[in-house]
């Protein structure tokens with residue numbers, strides 16, 4: 001399967017799309033040079049067996065299992081993966097936007113091997129050096145007094161625990177979250193999620209209330225300027241708080257830069273306004289930095305771009321590039337104090353797993369030593385941003401480009417005036433499938449969602465490889481242009 005679909009995958013329709021993409025990618029002539037010296041015939045045969053066994057025994061996330069046509073990955077290194085036929089593809093998706101340091105970083109691989117040789121696992125109630133050091137490094141990265149870390153297995157459970165902490169801390173039950181958001185696939189996390197993946201899972205029993213986000217390209221508030229969008233979206237949010245009863249609302253959860261939902265950064269002043277409103281009404285502000293955090297936007301955390309300190313920050317993915325599953329909640333001193341004498345009623349067998357924490361320590365250290373966050377910022381300002389803006393001038397199918405660091409979205413439309421999307425919200429389309437197939441046949445593994453292509457390479461992708469990916473995208477946009485009316 002394409003990386004893209006796994007995270008986004010919505011329903012059987014998306015499964016069919018995944019199949020179409022893989023089939024098209026596989027059958028189209030490969031423009032990217034295969035690497036016969038890297039992938040042997042034997043590896044390809046082993047990959048075929050893995051594929052057969054997968055189809056017989058593996059149940060995949062989000063998919064209609066029947067039509068699903070997954071892509072085999074035989075090897076991965078840096079920003080590249082090799083598919084089941086030995087074709088080399090630039091991983092412009094960073095898988096599910098988590099391999100921020102690329103694949104198989106030698107320092108992180110060595111740290112995991114070293115930790116495995118010393119101590120593979122230990123129960124969460126014991127002290128462990130990898131866990132302590134990972135928590136110290138994360139507390140150093142988080143703003144303000146978010147000095148303690150509760151480790152989880154990934155992003156969804158991080159959000160579940162953050163909400164539980166907020167409810168216990170405030171004694172309130174409701175949770176506000178934005179439409180056009182993704183917060184995870186477990187029950188409460190998918191309930192706070194604001195995208196179509198929630199629909200089949202929505203039992204509306206969790207006290208969750210959705211509000212409209214600040215999304216300027218398709219403004220829900222009729223705004224024509226950034227300032228108007230921020231002001232009107234904040235007024236709407238305050239109305240929602242008033243109408244739901246401020247005294248009932250425990251938390252507001254918000255992706256600092258919504259990721260899968262479209263990489264739409266907040267208009268200037270919006271997050272500051274959210275912080276002010278939540279403080280004024282005694283609501284815990286949870287910043288979901290699962291996708292946007294750990295260098296993705298060209299800062300260590302996306303909130304660093306704005307002058308806000310949330311009460312809780314959730315993270316996962318980039319914290320250790322996903323080499324071993326890890327997520328967590330960074331906790332303010334005030335919320336920590338609630339649980340100083342009172343037991344926190346929650347836990348996980350693998351909270352602070354040594355292999356995952358050793359990977360986090362090595363990842364953060366490598367990112368610092370190799371200046372990856374600064375590099376992501378530079379790639380965004382000097383290469384990705386200017387190139388995509390130039391595409392927007394030349395390609396009539398490009399409705400909007402936006403982003404920062406190594407976190408960019410290209411929104412494709414059939415008509416720039418009406419902004420009619422190339423695939424409907426929540427769905428795929430034959431047109432989008434052709435664009436995705438063009439990327440794959442050109443040698444790029446893309447991240448796509450509805451009518452968008454996301455440009456989200458690892459933060460340390462060499463300039464020449466980023467340029468290669470953008471050239472392939474340029475040609476794929478010619479295909480999209482053919483659908484403009």
Ligand SMILES: Cc1ncc(COP(=O)(O)O)c(C=O)c1O
Nearest residue numbers: 154155156182183184290291316
């Ligand atoms: C913003 C955000 N929050 C939460 C999650 C859920 O993380 P996980 O899949 O590790 O549970 C994701 C996953 O894509 C995400 O992008």
